Amino acid sequence: MNQPVPEISPYLPQWAEISRIEDLTASEKLFEMHLVSGEPLGHKPGQFVELSVMGIGEAPISVSSPPRENDSFELAIRKVGNLTGAVHSLKTGDTVGIRGPFGTHFPTEETKAKDLLVVAGGIGLIPLRSFIHFVLEHRDEYGDVTILFGARNPSEQLFLDELKQWGMRKDIRYLETVDVPDPSWKGNVGVITTLFPKIHVDPSKTYCIVVGPPVMYRFVILEAKAKGIPDTQIFLSLERRMKCGVGKCGHCQINHVYVCQDGPVFRYADIFDLEEAL
């Protein structure tokens, strides 16, 4: 107790004003916002914020946009609990609380000049979108880029316009699949691992970046390893319950690791032996 105690509470949010709301699917909306202070959020792709609706509570939400010059940022949110339910009823011009950004980010530097294999399952696309946009904005600085996206069914595909654009781009490869098709679906049917036979990678220079539901990781990692991609070049972002975001409340622990501080983005080689990770 000899060091001076800071006066600033790490639990005090900044205010952010919602400038645009877009329906993504039946259960997901995109909220574009900016800090009322005029400061940039200062996040890196893959980091998250603690989002507050005062009176309802707080929840960890991934930032879905890359860092931008106009200082706005986007949160894509599935309506699934108390807080996200309240967020979905907000309107343009409403104010929310933001703490953060928190946690580790996707390896935007380490992967420069390397090939990228980005694997997104369901709403795993939300955090990955910040990374994908970042890479596409700096396209010349990266090697081959392949994006795999799997959704449960076509109606759960997020960011449809962007998916279409990615599919048309000549400088990246975009493949998609759904577990359960509808009559209009003409694409691949099956879980995301069914896309792996369609791609070829140079494992020595390929980084595989994976985000999806918990059950997906084990199978995708097996596929990535089967392609020869080393554990040190596989990155994933893990979801856990969080309350504080500052490594105190204990909810997000995976064995001794705090996801809010040591994650959410992990290098697979660093966590493959953590029993509670995958």
Next chain:
Amino acid sequence: MELQVIEKSDHERFVQSLIDNYRVEGVKRKDGAFFYGPIKSPEELCLDFDCTNIPPNKAYFLPPEETLLRFTTAPSLEATPVIESNPYIIFGVHPYDLKAINQMDQVFATGVPDPHYLKRREAALIIGVDPTRVRTRSFWADMEADAVSKGFDLMFTDIGEKFVVEVGTEKGRDLLSQYGNARSATKDEARERVNIRSQIAHLCRQRGLTFPKREIPKLLERSTETLLWEERASKCLSCGTCNLACPTCYCFDVQDDMELDLIHGKRIRRWDGCVLQDFAKVATGENFRETKASRYRHRFYRKGLYLFRVLNDVACVGCGRCATSCLADIADPVDVFNRLKEEEQ
């Protein structure tokens, strides 16, 4: 080490002076149990207790419920942190609880510092006291928590007709010189203090670990697969009492409480517990520690292995509160650690 002496005949006056000048919190007796509460007169203060139900750090520094922020939602959104720093005295803290306080000070100061905890901690003047009795399930001597070198402002030891008082800080010395009518301890009195401390530690060792404490982290590392976790956890009620009673369990939940006007509200921190069923459950329904065994084991691993990486010490001080309060009687660390050791032999 600076040792002073207060005669017991002067002790009441000392406590009364503290009450006259400070908010004094201390150990009180109720129906044969001991708990911390406000001390309004010297006779309320009990220094002859075995162990309190709730540890002092969780009575005061990380209380069951505390307001982190006050906010209003209209006419404009505003939030103000609530950080308490009014000075107070906690009278009667055993060395094992001081050890827990030292560990929690480190936890809340490491990484992102938490001023809500740290300010309340800083504002407290702590008067420690050596135990005169040992509770049945205590094993603090084996956890090397029978004496501490820091964490207290004054440290009392009952040597019969008088208290020997170790001065821990400048603030403690001031308190003693202003209100204590104390004098320096003689060599005999200092020796008597050593004797009494070693006698009580010896008494505590009647029950304890069958192996040295420093082996606990490695022992746990080797014990991930043992059936013991499943066996014990099958009786677990997932009630979280072990978490609540523990001086080094500090997990918390954060919730908003709105007043009926729907304008004024508080963001509140409340104790949480890693053995509770939904502790690691996310909104989508996934529970990352779904089984009782995984939660039960996590609690022991956090104490003996995970926090060891931060504190360089096992985060169990041997108070035995978990063992005493567990209804299913599966929480006793002595029992679990000894059994793990036994399984290896």
